[in-house]
Amino acid sequence: MGTLTSLPVAKVRRAREGMRLRVNSSALTGGIILALILVGAAAAPALYPGDPLDMAASPFIWPGTDPAYPLGTDMLGRDIAAGILHGARVSLLIGLVATLVSIAIGVTFGALAGFYGGRIDWALMRATELVQTIPPFLFALAIVAILQPSVPTIVIAIGLTAWPSLARLVRAEVLRLRNSDFVQASISVGASHRRIILLDILPNTFAPVIVSASILIASAILTESSLAFLGLGDPNVASWGGMVGAGREVLRTDWYVATLPGLAIVAAVLGLNLLGDGLNDLLDVRR
């Protein structure tokens, strides 16, 4: 009451919100970049029907020299534009699904550990630490090397190692919210733990989870690209990392073969990070 953060300031804040949406250029830039990639991914089957891994024309057509192949062809005569657009589908799919797997595990662990505390917290957090000690990329390498290198195994390999940060984040939020009055109120009316966690606590952790999810998608895309670069990607789909890996051999003569899909990776990761940063400001709970 009557403090420095009293009502007039709250009103000011509301007016400021509209401004912030306009001003927040990083969320906007990130969003536009991602939207472009999404449109490209969606349009890929229509623009380039057929397998992007098939030979389409003679090899080493430089970008801009043949209008039919605006981004040129690689050493096997595969259309690079088709590869990038189809690769976008794979990259985004893997990033998204792997992150969903991470969220499922991380949010569950974090919510249970934070809400119940005590032994459950101890057990879940030790499990989390155990996973944190595993270098994610080596773990993914090992899984993919043991199992078939296919899209589902890559998704699982990434998803299984990326969740600890989310679990810790959610746990911290839950610990904070667990003692909040509205949770105490739900306990006092006799609501079940399940309802309290699902209806009172988790919806209030959305903002930070969404922000970290966008960063996790970016890092999943990077991991997938790294695996594909090393030749451990799914051999049956076009992938940005795989294209960079293939172009590596002709880097000195025909550098565009590796560079163009590399730029796609940069754009996607940059877009996601910008979006995450922007969302972080926009959704900041403490504002």
Add this chain to the structure above:
Amino acid sequence: MSLPILEIDALSLALPTGSDRPFAIESLSLHIGAGETLCVVGESGSGKSLTALATIGLLPKAVRPAGGTIRLAGRDLLGLSERAMRDVRGREIGTIFQEPMTSLNPVMRVRDQIAEAFQAHRVLDAKRRIARTLELIAEVGLPDPAAIAGAYPHELSGGQRQRVMIAMALALEPKLIIADEPTTALDVTTQAQILKLLDALRKKHDTAVLFITHDFGVVSEIADRVAVLQHGILVEQGSAEQVLHHPQDAYTKRLLAAVPSLVPPAPKDLGEAPAAFRVDDLSKTYPGRGFLRRRAVKAADGVSFVIRRGETLGLVGESGSGKSTVGRCVMRLIEPDAGAILIGDASIRELTQRQFQPLRRRVQMVFQDPFASLNPRRRVGHIIAEGPIAQGVPRRKALADARTMLGLVGLQPTVAERYPHEFSGGQRQRIGIARALALQPEVLVADEPVSALDVSVQAQILALLQDLQKRLGLAILFVTHDLRVAAQMCDRIAVMQKGRIVELQPTADLFRAPQHAYTRALLDAVPGRFLRPDFDTCFAAAE
């Protein structure tokens, strides 16, 4: 009259477009002379804090001065550059904020925080800074200045921290001190001491004081003159005597009338009402924190009371007295260590949480902070229906009942579809009451239900609670620090100190003839005891 130290003339502060009013403050004119205390009073949103911020040049970026002047000893402050303003702050204007905990840097020793004022303004040499710091600490009435100087803020009590803040504000002997709700976060007994200290220092140094507060009790203790703000407009200004006892403006009258009287109303006749709620020998000890000094805290120590159907028992005490712990223990939100809790005939202390779950219906709680106690992401209707749904009422019926409950607490049933942020503090507290009553409890635990609300809203919520109690025969455990509210609300009052009930008496008896020394100290510390003359007449009649 001497030349005013602070002179605010026709000041307007513009809010950004899209706010609910164009001006935070509209053509406000005030002046304070040397050695004078001006109290700016208003409810939340009245613009009283922005007045203070404008004077020290710390307005939020979105709020802009749109006209008028602020002069300090003749010099216009609004036209000053940030650099010049920085020199004014501290040297010519000292500031005391509400929260002594957050206004002090937790990792800095007290002496360094005070000495920082000298450093920032490059006055005195290192040796004299230390000497002056110790002098200041002694001047604000802190015991053992050398020890206090070496302490960190967390080692001090709230009152001691506020004294340190005052020492910092005084360090450079400013002409003007701005105090923004400096005692709101403090207990009444501490508040009384701080007010006395501020008053003595002002007289001694002939400082002008701009005192921002919402509490008319405090106003009557400290003000020479009073300015009343409503929605950014000055509705009344005058001497304390004039404004407090002969208010002219309707709003001032309304505010004054809303201040609860210290004279309890005539006791209500409970007849043969049976005991609805019984607590016996309840104890809760918190294990001590800290690495070296581990001292357990007895938050509740053998607490016993009975509340009859339709009766309100007040649980009164200062912060740390254990009153909130008792409130949460009887709700089993905190597990008591020992004792018995009976709702009607059902003993609930021994039950597991699972066994207790179906009985929760019978005892419900209203929380202090109406902003923290409603889930911001759920619709009001769902919030109210949560309890009945948890107790097995079909969802559709529970949601329909929630609308009825909204009507019961004086809100439109249609607001069930809205989210909490669309409501004011008072409305939110009504929603919190509706949620508690949706389960048709026999016992209601109200934990400081009105202490976060403006006085005018406070009165409405108290009236609502009393009305609902009459209609539903509720037994209410009313936890509060505010003796005025307790006087109006409670049939009997239990005074708590350090986890124990030191005195439990019918309200009228407690106010007329307090038995325990601590109760007397509390009553003496209530600000503005003489604000309502009826209190004295009451005493006169009793003697």
